[in-house]
Amino acid sequence: MHLRFNLLLGGILSAVVVLGGIFASWLTPLDPIMSADLMNAEMPPGREFWFGTDAQGRDIYTRVLYGAQVSLAVGVISQLINSFIGTALGVSAGYWGGWWDDLVNGLTNVMLAIPSLIFALAVMAVLGPGLSSLLIALGLTNWSWTCRIARSSTLSLKSQGYVQAAKTMGYGDIRIMFGQLLPNMIGPILVMATLGIGSAVLSEAALSFLGLGIHPPTPSWGNMLTDARELIVIAPWAAIFPGLAIFLTVLGFNLLGDGLRDALDPHMRTRRV
Amino acid sequence: MTVQPLLDVKNLTVSLPAAGGRQHGIVRDISFNILPGEAYGLVGESGSGKSVTSLAVIGLLKKPLRTSAGQIVFKGTDLRTLSSRAMRRLRGDRVAMIFQEPMTALNPLATVGRQIAEMFVLHQGKTWKEAHELAVGALASVRVPAPEQRVHAYPHQMSGGMRQRVMIAIALACNPDLLIADEPTTALDVTVQAEVLKLIQELCTARGTAVLLISHDLGVIANMCQRVGVMYAGKIVEERDTYELFSDPWHDYTKGLLGALPRLGSRQRHGRSRLVDIDSIIDDRSRLTERLCFEPRKLRAGAEVRP
Amino acid sequence: MLRFTIRRLLQMIPTVITVALLIFIIFSVVPGSFAASMMADGRMDADPALMERMNREFGLDKPLYERFGQYLYDIARFDLGTSFRTRLPVTHMINERVWASLKLAIAAMLFAAVIGVPLGFIAALRPGSIFDTATMIGAVSGLSMPQFWLGLLLMYLFALQLGWLPSFGYGDGGFMHLILPAITLGLTPLALLARTTRAGVLDVLNADYIRTAHSKGMSNQKVVRWHVARNALVLIVTTIGLQFGSLMGAAVVIEKLFSWPGIGSLLVDSVAVRDIPTVQGTILVIVLWFLVINTLIDLVYAAIDPRIKQG
Numbered sequence: 076m077h078l079r080f081n082l083l084l085g086g087i088l089s090a091v092v093v094l095g096g097i098f099a100s101w102l103t104p105l106d107p108i109m110s111a112d113l114m115n116a117e118m119p120p121g122r123e124f125w126f127g128t129d130a131q132g133r134d135i136y137t138r139v140l141y142g143a144q145v146s147l148a149v150g151v152i153s154q155l156i157n158s159f160i161g162t163a164l165g166v167s168a169g170y171w172g173g174w175w176d177d178l179v180n181g182l183t184n185v186m187l188a189i190p191s192l193i194f195a196l197a198v199m200a201v202l203g204p205g206l207s208s209l210l211i212a213l214g215l216t217n218w219s220w221t222c223r224i225a226r227s228s229t230l231s232l233k234s235q236g237y238v239q240a241a242k243t244m245g246y247g248d249i250r251i252m253f254g255q256l257l258p259n260m261i262g263p264i265l266v267m268a269t270l271g272i273g274s275a276v277l278s279e280a281a282l283s284f285l286g287l288g289i290h291p292p293t294p295s296w297g298n299m300l301t302d303a304r305e306l307i308v309i310a311p312w313a314a315i316f317p318g319l320a321i322f323l324t325v326l327g328f329n330l331l332g333d334g335l336r337d338a339l340d341p342h343m344r345t346r347r348v
Numbered sequence: 349m350t351v352q353p354l355l356d357v358k359n360l361t362v363s364l365p366a367a368g369g370r371q372h373g374i375v376r377d378i379s380f381n382i383l384p385g386e387a388y389g390l391v392g393e394s395g396s397g398k399s400v401t402s403l404a405v406i407g408l409l410k411k412p413l414r415t416s417a418g419q420i421v422f423k424g425t426d427l428r429t430l431s432s433r434a435m436r437r438l439r440g441d442r443v444a445m446i447f448q449e450p451m452t453a454l455n456p457l458a459t460v461g462r463q464i465a466e467m468f469v470l471h472q473g474k475t476w477k478e479a480h481e482l483a484v485g486a487l488a489s490v491r492v493p494a495p496e497q498r499v500h501a502y503p504h505q506m507s508g509g510m511r512q513r514v515m516i517a518i519a520l521a522c523n524p525d526l527l528i529a530d531e532p533t534t535a536l537d538v539t540v541q542a543e544v545l546k547l548i549q550e551l552c553t554a555r556g557t558a559v560l561l562i563s564h565d566l567g568v569i570a571n572m573c574q575r576v577g578v579m580y581a582g583k584i585v586e587e588r589d590t591y592e593l594f595s596d597p598w599h600d601y602t603k604g605l606l607g608a609l610p611r612l613g614s615r616q617r618h619g620r621s622r623l624v625d626i627d628s629i630i631d632d633r634s635r636l637t638e639r640l641c642f643e644p645r646k647l648r649a650g651a652e653v654r655p
Numbered sequence: 656m657l658r659f660t661i662r663r664l665l666q667m668i669p670t671v672i673t674v675a676l677l678i679f680i681i682f683s684v685v686p687g688s689f690a691a692s693m694m695a696d697g698r699m700d701a702d703p704a705l706m707e708r709m710n711r712e713f714g715l716d717k718p719l720y721e722r723f724g725q726y727l728y729d730i731a732r733f734d735l736g737t738s739f740r741t742r743l744p745v746t747h748m749i750n751e752r753v754w755a756s757l758k759l760a761i762a763a764m765l766f767a768a769v770i771g772v773p774l775g776f777i778a779a780l781r782p783g784s785i786f787d788t789a790t791m792i793g794a795v796s797g798l799s800m801p802q803f804w805l806g807l808l809l810m811y812l813f814a815l816q817l818g819w820l821p822s823f824g825y826g827d828g829g830f831m832h833l834i835l836p837a838i839t840l841g842l843t844p845l846a847l848l849a850r851t852t853r854a855g856v857l858d859v860l861n862a863d864y865i866r867t868a869h870s871k872g873m874s875n876q877k878v879v880r881w882h883v884a885r886n887a888l889v890l891i892v893t894t895i896g897l898q899f900g901s902l903m904g905a906a907v908v909i910e911k912l913f914s915w916p917g918i919g920s921l922l923v924d925s926v927a928v929r930d931i932p933t934v935q936g937t938i939l940v941i942v943l944w945f946l947v948i949n950t951l952i953d954l955v956y957a958a959i960d961p962r963i964k965q966g
Binding site for chain 3 (some may be wrong): 467
Binding site (some may be wrong): 181182184185187188189190191192193194196197198199200201273277280281284285286287300303304307308311314315317318321322323325326329330333 | 669670673674677678681682795796798799800801802803804805807808810811815900901902903904905907908911912922923925926927929931934938941942945946949
């Protein structure tokens with residue numbers, strides 16, 4: 076029951092966000108930036124503006140939809156980078172061992188010692204704000220858990236018969252990694268990636284909120300909240316809807332990740348209900 | 349001169365609710381009794397229901413298992429009618445239990461002294477200080493060397509045999525009337541097994557404690573018990589004096605069990621003896637019918653053992 | 656125990672050096688020099704003579720390895736350089752603000768532990784109950800909540816609408832100013848603690864030694880108090896230690912939101928104006944703090960679990 080509930084609700088929430096982002100221009104007639112009209116400033120939610128308007132009279136519903144594009148792009152792409160780095164380092168470290176393993180292990184421990192948002196801040200400080208900096212900052216700072224999982228799976232798979240067999244048959248290292256090892260650990264890595272998208276969305280929102288991520292006027296849920304903070308007394312709806320969008324998106328990916336994990340690991344399911 | 353049995357189990361059934369509101373009988377309508385000071389053995393292959401029987405007696409069945417019928421009369425009272433509070437007072441004090449896994453049955457974060465002392469605090473109203481002193485004595489009684497120091501040790505600092513001694517000290521701390529030992533030596537080295545069994549036997553004889561010994565190993569049972577019940581598929585299929593069972597088994601299953609027992613010198617003809625292997629049909633409990641249970645089991649020659 | 660403590664403290668050193676190296680590389684190798692990145696903002700014209708003078712002033716004209724050596728040497732002397740922005744020693748600026756951060760972080764973690772651990776504990780003792788389900792739904796929601804958004808809403812409700820609490824700032828350092836930021840910051844660790852506590856307690860409840868405890872005739876209450884609590888604590892303590900890391904990441908945003916004068920808001924302000932020495936120094940202090948806390952946690956862990964000291 077619980078298992079299917081997680082997967083179902085998580086899937087629905089994630090799908091809604093993804094579709095909302097992709098079809099934003101079909102779902103709203105307005106432009107997220109150019110629709111500014113001070114005559115309509117700070118209108119409460121109603122018939123014309125479902126989520127109300129902000130200080131410049133822009134429709135918040137429209138901006139939330141377009142904000143999904145930014146959030147998802149950052150979340151998915153940065154997590155792809157993380158998964159790639161983590162898997163590549165983890166598998167190669169576990170497979171080759173030796174000094175390379177020690178090095179990767181040490182690096183992973185150091186990465187775990189630096190809070191990832193702080194690390195992302197440091198990278199942003201060097202690269203300056205913007206979309207590509209965000210992708211790099213978030214893509215380089217959250218791979219340590221994936222790396223650990225990939226490494227330990229590789230270690231346990233390495234000793235198994237079919238990997239040994241592939242070796243004796245003269246398969247190359249790279250071919251074994253892609254052909255034998257990777258397919259057998261794709262489940263947990265996918266789970267980490269799903270959960271990682273959620274946390275990347277949160278980090279993007281936080282960095283943009285601090286003015287270090289996506290710069291206005293491009294709508295991002297984070298920078299919408301920065302604006303909303305100033306007018307929270309007059310126009311609380313400007314704060315409520317973007318925040319709700321972040322919350323439901325992250326909740327969707329978290330539930331999806333939890334559901335996937337439970338589905339892949341029956342042992343965990345019995346322990347975690 | 350009938351002696352009142354200490355424990356009288358009558359028509360005990362333990363069941364597991366299955367899909368569709370049906371009940372799977374794990375233990376089905378078994379009866380046996382144990383006299384004061386007697387050692388009674390329950391033998392059978394794994395899955396035959398012997399451990400479940402012992403847990404039912406001490407009232408520690410885990411959900412969804414439950415006792416669905418029968419009586420467990422201990423010193424004249426049916427334990428199934430007791431309140432959980434009354435049952436708790438009895439458990440550990442009058443009926444104690446030793447488990448199979450000495451590595452995990454002790455709390456890794458508490459000293460063994462503390463874990464023994466708990467018994468005196470729980471059942472004899474001692475203060476922790478008094479209880480700790482009593483724990484030293486309890487540890488000495490199970491022949492753990494240097495008990496004054498060992499009470500401060502943690503389980504991970506002890507060997508398996510030593511830990512099982514600690515378990516025995518805990519179980520016998522309050523001089524119970526009945527000790528249930530569920531495969532007490534299975535997880536131990538063969539040499540340690542004999543020592544631990546001997547210890548249980550001596551301590552229980554000296555204190556007049558009755559023993560319900562659960563084992564899959566007829567050899568262990570033969571050494572300890574006066575009477576033995578052979579369990580198979582949730583039923584007791586044969587109950588005899590141990591000596592008689594060995595010399596003249598009735599049930600085919602028992603014959604199989606005896607045949608599976610390697611013995612030196614007894615059946616060595618033509619330079620080699622054969623160990624008998626029993627075909628097991630017990631894997632799928634739901635397909636087990638009354639007829640199958642008592643149908644003579646096929647016996648076939650298994651692994652050959654060269655002397 | 657003393658030897659274990661010393662060993663754990665010594666183990667921190669390589670990590671600190673690697674972190675210092677990593678921070679150093681990020682800020683030194685990646686594009687251009689400090690001076691160039693200062694000027695890139697357009698606050699100063701890219702005057703080559705001025706750049707050279709600044710490079711010399713900050714020792715940037717020397718080769719990298721020499722600069723790293725100097726950097727490590729300075730760190731060892733608790734010298735984190737001079738802020739580009741205020742021209743004050745970075746250690747001085749950090750020292751002024753670190754205590755406010757420490758106070759906030761500890762208050763948030765206390766809040767999280769005091770609420771989250773009992774919730775998880777009770778949920779585990781009644782698995783499948785309404786309480787359990789509600790707690791777990793609350794936990795996954797808490798983990799998905801953008802903290803600064805929650806902070807904004809709390810601020811709106813309790814400070815601006817109801818007027819019960821101050822909306823932002825440090826005030827005189829009193830309790831009232833601490834409440835909202837601490838609750839906001841504590842939410843994620845609270846949710847995570849509730850979850851891990853529940854999982855940990857469920858694990859312990861299935862352990863063989865719990866069955867042994869029941870066979871002794873112990874009441875459920877005593878089983879929990881004597882045997883479950885301590886064993887579950889090991890996992891709880893570890894979670895708290897690990898959570899301190901992400902807590903300090905989140906603190907950066909929350910401090911900014913509530914204008915809390917801690918090192919988190921110092922970091923954000925310094926990143927915004929590319930005050931590199933301050934950014935470097937602040938990050939180093941945060942990492943060091945995280946490592947110290949984890950070492951402390953390890954020591955607590957060793958005190959709880961006798962098996963650790965040997966391993």
